[in-house]
Amino acid sequence: MSEFKLNKDYGKNVFNDTMMKKYLPKTVYEKLKKTISDGVELDSSLSKYVANGIMNWALENGATHYTHWFEPLNDSIAEKQNSFLRTEQGKKPILEFSGKELIKGETDASSFPTGNLRATFEARGYTIWDCTSPAFLRKIDDSVTLCIPTAFISYGGEALDNKTPLLRSMQVISNESIKLLKLFKKSAKNVYSMLGVEQEYFLVDKDKFLQRKDLVYCGRTLVGAKSAKGQELDDHYYGAIKPKVLKFMKEVDEELWLLGVPAKTQHNEVAPRQHELACNYEEANISCDHNQLVMETLKRVAEKHNMVCLLHEKPFKWVNGSGKHNNWSLVTDKGLNLLNPGNTPHENLQFMLVLSCIIAAVDKYALLLRASCATPGKEQRLGASEAPPSIISCFIGEQLNDVVDNFIKNGFATDSKQGGRIKKQINTLPELWLDVTDRNRTSPFAFTGNKFEFRMVGSNDSCAMPITVINTIVASEFKKATDKLSKSKKFEEDVRKIIQENFKEHKRVIFSGDGYSKEWEEEAKKRGLCSVKSIVDAIPAFIDKDVVELFKGFNILSENELKCRYEVGLENYVNITNIEALALIDIAKKLVLPACIHYATRLSNSINAINEVDKNLDSSVQRELLEETLKNIRNLKDNVDLLDKSVKKAQGIKNISDKANEYKNEVVKYMDKLREYVDQLEMIVDKEMWPMPSYGDLFTEI
Secondary structure: OOOOOHHHHOOOOEOOHHHHHHHOOHHHHHHHHHHHHHOOOOOHHHHHHHHHHHHHHHHHOOOOEEEEEEOEOOOOOEOOEEEOEEOOOOOOOEEOOOHHHHHEEEEEHHHOOOOOOOOOOOOEEEEEEOOOOOOEEEEEOOEEEEEEEEEEEEOOOOEOEOHHHHHHHHHHHHHHHHHHHHHOOOOOOOEEEEEEEEEEEEEEEHHHHOOOHHHHHHOOOOOOOOOOOOOOOOOOOOOOOOHHHHHHHHHHHHHHHHOOOOEEEEEEOOOOOEEEEEEOOEEHHHHHHHHHHHHHHHHHHHHHOOEEEEOOOOOOOOOOOOEEEEEEEEEEOOOOEOOOOOOOHHHOHHHHHHHHHHHHHHHHOHHHHHHHOOOHHHHOOOOOOOOOOOEOOEEOHHHHHHHHHHHHHHOOOOOOOOOOEOOOOOOOOOOOEOOOOOOOOOOOEEEOOOOEEEOOOEOOOOOHHHHHHHHHHHHHHHHHHHHHHOOOOOHHHHHHHHHHHHHHHHHHHEOOOOOOOHHHHHHHHHHOOOEOOOHHHHHHHHHOHHHHHHHHHOOOOOHHHHHHHHHHHHHHHHHHHHHHHHHHHHHHHHHHHHHHHHHHHHHHHHHHHHHHHOOOOOOHHHHHHHHHHHHHHHHHHHHHHHHHHHHHHHHOOOOHHHHHHHHHHHHHHHHHHHHHHHHHHHOOOOHHHOOOOOHHHHHOOO
16 A cells, blocks of 8 residues: 555545445435435435445446445444346346345344344344445455445344444434524534544564463453563553554554544553554444444454454453543534533533533433443453543533532522643743643543543444443433423523533532542442442343333333343353353363473472482472472362352353353352462463463563
């Protein structure tokens, strides 16, 4: 890609607006564009013209196959490829792509996670074209595939993916936002749920990765003694990017830009070999699709550079894990950001009402927010002093805190704190104005000027469910406010009253201090805030009565669809924890124990050799090492047996909730204990004899 030109080649592999104009009849283009921009119902008669245009564009760019590209409930991307080739006996082969093939695909739904929505013998599932997310070409070496973003539903119409509820929630938040704006004499055809994603990841050398069974099987290390140097010096964060990594980043950027993914920022993160890529804001649906492309591209390009990209939330103990910050806002089709406070937020009643509704939504549905990003990887990360605490709270900054306090006290506010000039004390530096408030990196849900940043989402997670939940709970509060205000005869007075009531009732969720501190844990407990550390305890929020009514009321998810997500979440936790436990047993039995026994034998032989020379010679060091090694070997073997027994017990439990709790409370406990002995032995055994690369080896950059 040495000839890559950013302004010329950006979006080159996307069936974007320019390509639509070129390859579609004018009337078809205009109708399709109206569906995309205004959210009107798609005219299915357009499909044959769109299909023909997309096929011609794809063929001209070397494509041979097309695929419906979708996101099932395992948080990964699925596809089934079909060629454009059509043959009939005795006739010349032709290339064909019909409107029906564009709109609908079929796959085996029961082979994907369904949470008992589908029985094994009920196989039919449908992929349905999402015209709001543009088709694109995926080019890998000489292979070119037309990818069509789609929703995935069952034969009965239930959502079996993350995209379908997201699209539903975007429609709902748009409708409720338009109603709210109308009360303030502002019109909008559409209000878009906007999202900007920050993606953290690790890079490790491929040859070292392949020597670690835990990384290969689980994407994270199950054992590993602390390295002499980790992130203590804070020298990796924003440090100079190594040439090898920079070459990798350049190729990632260029591939993403060709796909119309607005990759913007790249830098080294806090932990060794950890990095971040952030994208510009887009409509949430497209941003979620693009984040899946980001993850796929990071992993694929890393392989080309003889590295492996780790997207697990906590690949290594002792250093920071990886998150995925979701920056969310609401913007009208005319460019008005509902989360922009302006210079005088105390006078901006529309913004203050929106803010109060969001604060109320986060407080009321805190456990649901926690459940929306409840994945096994966060069991090792969330709540540590490197990631948001498990306590759900909102940071809104000094300026808005002051306005909120005044509203609570008086029912109005008369001023807003303003920023000043930074005292630079250097004549040659330009004048700089302070932001009104500092940021808070320890807050799970932080207001950052004109958006909220949801920091709980894990690096390997889909963004779709967290944004679905945020859209839904905020829409619910908007609806309550508009229902009251639509009958109001004293509009401004009643708006202030709702703002005051929301802040009074839900101020407990606002917190500006250190979310990592023990004092906050105690304070949050007094406030009665949601603090759930394990995902096993968070996931039941999906089947809570109030949550079911909330989602059913907006037709975003039915009771069965919510139960499906509850079942899939617990099954996912059980399956991943089971794999990790079996991998740890395998590593301990087949790698660590033999290496340790070999080392103990060498120590014993050394002692015997010394005694043969002269029994009076000092072999106390070897004896101490041998004694310590044998003691840890015994403990290691005993704990392998205990873990093995615990796993077999958990595997025999039928009820998914009981099973998940058994893995959480018992299996994980024995895994942690077994790791202690493995890590102790790593610090004793000769490095030449240790059966896998150490943390120090993995952190070393070439």
